Amino acid sequence: MTEGWLYIQTEVYPALLKGFWVSLQLIAPSALLGLAIGIMVGVLRIYGNRPVMAAANTFVAIFRGIPLVVQLFIWYFGLPHIGIYLSPFFASVLGFSLCSGAYHSEYIRGALLSIKRGQMLAAQSLGFSKIRMIFSIILPQAIRRALPGCGNEIIYLIKYSSLAYMITCIELTGQGKILASNSFKYTEVFLMIGACYLVMTSVASIILGRVEDRLRIPGFEHRRT
Amino acid sequence: MTAPILRIENISKRYGKKDVLKGASLDVKKGDLKILIGPSGAGKSTLLQCINFLVKPDEGRIWLDEQEVHYANKRDLYAYRQKVGMIFQDFNLFDHLTALENVRIGMVRVKGMGKAEAGERAVLELERVGLKEHMQKYPAQLSGGQKQRVSIARALAMDPRVMLLDEPTSALDPELIGEVHAVIRDLGNNGMTMIMATHQIGFASSLASEILFMEDGRILERGTPDKIFNHAENARTQEFCSKITELYGERG
Numbered sequence: 001m002t003e004g005w006l007y008i009q010t011e012v013y014p015a016l017l018k019g020f021w022v023s024l025q026l027i028a029p030s031a032l033l034g035l036a037i038g039i040m041v042g043v044l045r046i047y048g049n050r051p052v053m054a055a056a057n058t059f060v061a062i063f064r065g066i067p068l069v070v071q072l073f074i075w076y077f078g079l080p081h082i083g084i085y086l087s088p089f090f091a092s093v094l095g096f097s098l099c100s101g102a103y104h105s106e107y108i109r110g111a112l113l114s115i116k117r118g119q120m121l122a123a124q125s126l127g128f129s130k131i132r133m134i135f136s137i138i139l140p141q142a143i144r145r146a147l148p149g150c151g152n153e154i155i156y157l158i159k160y161s162s163l164a165y166m167i168t169c170i171e172l173t174g175q176g177k178i179l180a181s182n183s184f185k186y187t188e189v190f191l192m193i194g195a196c197y198l199v200m201t202s203v204a205s206i207i208l209g210r211v212e213d214r215l216r217i218p219g220f221e222h223r224r225t
Numbered sequence: 226m227t228a229p230i231l232r233i234e235n236i237s238k239r240y241g242k243k244d245v246l247k248g249a250s251l252d253v254k255k256g257d258l259k260i261l262i263g264p265s266g267a268g269k270s271t272l273l274q275c276i277n278f279l280v281k282p283d284e285g286r287i288w289l290d291e292q293e294v295h296y297a298n299k300r301d302l303y304a305y306r307q308k309v310g311m312i313f314q315d316f317n318l319f320d321h322l323t324a325l326e327n328v329r330i331g332m333v334r335v336k337g338m339g340k341a342e343a344g345e346r347a348v349l350e351l352e353r354v355g356l357k358e359h360m361q362k363y364p365a366q367l368s369g370g371q372k373q374r375v376s377i378a379r380a381l382a383m384d385p386r387v388m389l390l391d392e393p394t395s396a397l398d399p400e401l402i403g404e405v406h407a408v409i410r411d412l413g414n415n416g417m418t419m420i421m422a423t424h425q426i427g428f429a430s431s432l433a434s435e436i437l438f439m440e441d442g443r444i445l446e447r448g449t450p451d452k453i454f455n456h457a458e459n460a461r462t463q464e465f466c467s468k469i470t471e472l473y474g475e476r477g
Contacts, residue, residue, distance in 0.1 A: 116317075118313060118315055118316075118317035119317060119319060119320070121274075121279050121311075121313065121317060122311075122313065122317035122318070122319065122376075123319075124279055124306065125277055125279060125306055125309075125310070125311035125380075126306065126307065126330075126331040126335055126379070126380075126383060127303045127304065127305075127306040127307035127331070127335045127383070128303070128331075128334065128335055129299065129303055132334050132335070136330060136334050137319055137321075137330075140321045141319075141320060141321045144321065217321060217363055218362075218363040218365040218366050219320050219321075219363055219364060219365030219366075220320070220321065
């Protein structure tokens with residue numbers, strides 16, 4: 001008992017704390033960048049001219065269609081072949097943001113399509129240019145509608161951030177892997193890691209719920225489960 | 226003879242093989258209230274939407290204040306649309322903005338006015354349509370009549386030269402129509418130039434300077450309310466007017 005406790009105190013706790021911190025550093029910028037990419041790509045897929053639309057659709061097809069691990073391997077192990085060296089951390093954030101952005105764009109696209117045509121006619125009749133109309137009228141409504149889906153994608157991101165250890169960015173899961181293979185206490189270590197992810201996703205969904213409440217206005221309510 | 230504010234010449238629009246508008250022409254002088262009547266599918270809505278290029282006409286030319294509108298030039302188009310207010314059948318208020326913000330946003334985002342100044346003007350316009358006490362409400366919290374009055378305030382805030390009204394009361398409960406009519410009547414009395422499509426011929430004949438009967442993409446007959454409703458030359462005009470009088474009550 002004391003031996004186990006000592007192991008947790010001296011080995012597990014510091015390692016997991018370090019890994020947890022790295023995970024947060026991966027997740028936060030990837031979530032923000034991913035959302036920004038998603039909004040941009042989503043808008044281009046609906047309002048872009050034909051070549052832009054095709055490019056945006058191709059972007060989504062590629063980054064949603066190739067397994068994320070493979071994408072990470074390409075960024076980290078593939079790019080050096082053409083002389084581009086990315087740090088494990090940077091390659092991970094890049095991979096996560098692009099993949100997450102592709103998924104976000106799908107939620108944004110759906111929300112954009114749900115905005116009634118009358119909203120656009122009204123904006124145009126007041127003399128709005130297309131860009132101003134998108135940013136002042138369409139997006140503020142579409143983002144409210146897309147929020148539940150985008151929140152879902154951010155929860156996913158928290159979990160797939162565990163793939164970063166595959167390209168030697170030692171985050172929470174990576175630390176766990178090292179601990180477990182040294183001590184063979186796989187069950188204990190990974191139960192603790194699972195709990196850590198559960199805490200992160202729970203906190204994230206509380207924050208997302210708050211954001212939804214904050215942005216809630218009459219006419220845009222939706223029941224939350 | 227004064228020059229027309231708005232001159233519309235030979236506007237045509239085709240959707241696939243169907244000719245929706247077949248060369249509609251119209252001169253509108255300052256203070257005129259032109260009323261478009263006619264069966265659905267006659268092209269009233271398309272004509273109004275062509276006038277501010279929400280629908281791009283296939284043929285035809287439009288002049289505002291004797292200057293031809295070159296709608297292919299985006300800057301010209303946006304400037305022109307600011308001067309031509311549009312009221313829609315289903316209001317089309319911006320759902321994410323309060324009544325006040327709905328009225329203010331065009332002045333801020335399109336005209337580049339400061340928020341405070343635009344806000345003051347928005348309050349004035351809302352007061353004019355009798356909605357000052359509702360200015361913090363969102364569209365979902367307003368009745369249909371109130372929404373339509375907000376949309377009129379929103380258009381007025383841009384200082385339009387002409388207003389286009391596309392069946393402004395067709396989506397309203399009968400008891401809410403009056404409040405919107407009162408606002409439109411008030412506009413007319415203050416000299417606003419308007420083109421309105423409507424089935425409310427009682428209201429129309431009491432206000433209109435000219436009634437235009439449209440059918441099948443053409444303006445078939447035009448004249449004073451008395452002429453169109455009592456002495457129409459065209460048999461179709463007579464038939465339509467007697468039917469619609471039956472439906473929408475006495476004129477006068």
